[in-house]
Amino acid sequence: MSATDDTYPADSTPTATPDQASHHPARAAAPLAGDHAPADPWERVTERMRQDIGEAAWRNWIKPLRVSRLEDGTLTLEANSTLARERVTSQYADRLRVISAAEYGGVRKVEVRVAAQAAPRMSQQKPAAKQSGEALGAGLDPRYTFSNFVVGKPNELAFAVARRTAESATVAFNPLFLYGGVGLGKTHLMHAIAWHIREQDPSRHVVYLSAEKFMYRFVQALRFRDTMSFKEQFRSVDVLMIDDVQFISGKDSTQEEFFHTFNALVEDGRQVIISADKSPTDLEGMEERLRSRLGWGMVADIHPADYELRLGILQAKAERARLAVPDKVLEFLAHRISSNVRELEGALTRIAAHASLVGREVTIDSAAELLADLLRASSRQISIDEIQKQVAAHYDVRVAEMFSARRARNIARPRQVAMYLAKTLTSLSYPEIGRRFGGRDHTTVMHAVRSIEGLINTDNGISEDVQLLRSLLSS
Ligand code: ADP
Numbered sequence: 257m258s259a260t261d262d263t264y265p266a267d268s269t270p271t272a273t274p275d276q277a278s279h280h281p282a283r284a285a286a287p288l289a290g291d292h293a294p295a296d297p298w299e300r301v302t303e304r305m306r307q308d309i310g311e312a313a314w315r316n317w318i319k320p321l322r323v324s325r326l327e328d329g330t331l332t333l334e335a336n337s338t339l340a341r342e343r344v345t346s347q348y349a350d351r352l353r354v355i356s357a358a359e360y361g362g363v364r365k366v367e368v369r370v371a372a373q374a375a376p377r378m379s380q381q382k383p384a385a386k387q388s389g390e391a392l393g394a395g396l397d398p399r400y401t402f403s404n405f406v407v408g409k410p411n412e413l414a415f416a417v418a419r420r421t422a423e424s425a426t427v428a429f430n431p432l433f434l435y436g437g438v439g440l441g442k443t444h445l446m447h448a449i450a451w452h453i454r455e456q457d458p459s460r461h462v463v464y465l466s467a468e469k470f471m472y473r474f475v476q477a478l479r480f481r482d483t484m485s486f487k488e489q490f491r492s493v494d495v496l497m498i499d500d501v502q503f504i505s506g507k508d509s510t511q512e513e514f515f516h517t518f519n520a521l522v523e524d525g526r527q528v529i530i531s532a533d534k535s536p537t538d539l540e541g542m543e544e545r546l547r548s549r550l551g552w553g554m555v556a557d558i559h560p561a562d563y564e565l566r567l568g569i570l571q572a573k574a575e576r577a578r579l580a581v582p583d584k585v586l587e588f589l590a591h592r593i594s595s596n597v598r599e600l601e602g603a604l605t606r607i608a609a610h611a612s613l614v615g616r617e618v619t620i621d622s623a624a625e626l627l628a629d630l631l632r633a634s635s636r637q638i639s640i641d642e643i644q645k646q647v648a649a650h651y652d653v654r655v656a657e658m659f660s661a662r663r664a665r666n667i668a669r670p671r672q673v674a675m676y677l678a679k680t681l682t683s684l685s686y687p688e689i690g691r692r693f694g695g696r697d698h699t700t701v702m703h704a705v706r707s708i709e710g711l712i713n714t715d716n717g718i719s720e721d722v723q724l725l726r727s728l729l730s731s
């Protein structure tokens with residue numbers, strides 16, 4: 257047994273830069289570590305679990321777990337109590353195993369035991385001065401690169417300016433201000449810029465920091481009366497990225513400090529890159545002069561992903577992770593899960609974990625069942641009435657034919673299409689759908705759904721009809 261067996265080996269972390277490797281030992285103790293950039297496998301596992309099981313369950317059961325060791329393909333985790341151990345073992349162990357296998361490689365088994373005592377939290381007293389410039393930033397997620405970023409209409413401007421900023425040896429836009437809603441790729445683009453610059457010119461000192469961490473470091477410096485060295489740390493920075501800057505709104509002294517740091521860097525010709533959830537002018541609780549200053553450079557917004565982009569992202573992720581998820585299912589997800597890319601990823605992870613557990617091919621039905629909670633929360637409710645009206649109009653039949661008993665093909669086929677759309681675009685069950693189509697039996701609906709699924713693959717006409725109707729209904 258080697259000395260590193262008690263923890264997971266540090267060199268198994270897929271960090272690509274010495275910067276991160278040297279940052280690693282401090283990571284576990286920094287209270288705000290891992291807020292955006294899970295560079296070590298366990299953080300990525302827990303992050304995926306969080307997306308998968310939801311914030312509340314994650315906070316209760318997964319977040320408190322600590323990695324104890326990784327040995328002979330068994331990942332041993334420590335829980336704080338017997339209750340926690342039992343809960344994790346009974347409910348989350350399988351999922352943890354699947355995800356750990358993907359993130360660590362070589363993990364075949366996950367064991368949970370009760371920690372002998374609560375793990376001591378050390379080094380909170382570590383003075384800021386002791387933290388080298390290297391430790392200033394947060395780790396970068398190795399997956400967040402330009403090549404992993406799928407470009408579409410909603411994000412093409414942001415992507416283009418991010419690329420330009422990364423590629424130009426001189427300061428392109430200052431500051432570059434990226435904004436958009438949650439989960440639309442702001443952090444991804446910032447990391448991508450950082451990776452690119454580090455690769456092109458390792459001598460340029462790139463620091464990526466969440467606004468929260470910036471704030472934390474500043475408060476820490478104040479506490480240790482060490483604001484001089486706090487400022488000193490930023491002097492040598494060539495490219496400073498502050499993510500989610502909205503978090504410093506309302507925090508006056510941090511804003512003040514941020515403003516000075518920002519001005520000093522910009523005046524000195526260093527590149528500053530900022531992200532926020534709103535445009536500079538809409539940042540509430542932010543001083544006017546700072547707001548206007550932030551808008552001086554290039555401001556680029558990321559719009560919510562449209563259907564094309566959502567599908568593109570799903571296909572890229574599925575391919576990269578070598579997940580055998582049928583196209584039909586990806587299309588279904590792209591239709592049903594609206595704008596937030598993080599949710600799309602969560603859905604895909606959940607489906608993949610499930611598929612590898614039960615060893616069966618994923619179908620639209622199994623996906624719908626598995627993701628019922630997500631789908632309900634995320635999609636605009638499409639009503640069965642809308643579907644029936646839209647389908648009737650498309651095929652030029654009367655809406656009443658949707659409920660009628662007539663079986664003529666020119667009426668039965670549109671009715672089947674409507675049933676299929678009802679099944680894939682709403683969360684209604686087969687019997688419920690049957691009732692809404694003139695009191696038909698659930699087996700009739702099942703048959704309709706299966707027929708249309710088959711035709712979509714063999715009949716271009718039907719496949720186009722369905723696609724068109726879908727986009728009409730989803731928009
Ligand atoms: P934000 O910082 O805007 O909240 P993130 O950058 O954290 O969003 O993105 C959330 C997740 O979605 C990340 O895993 C990211 O890789 C992924 N993502 C977002 N947009 C894209 C895209 N265009 N292509 C590929 N992945 C994306």
Ligand code: MG
Nearest residue numbers: 292442443499
């Ligand atoms: Mg972010």
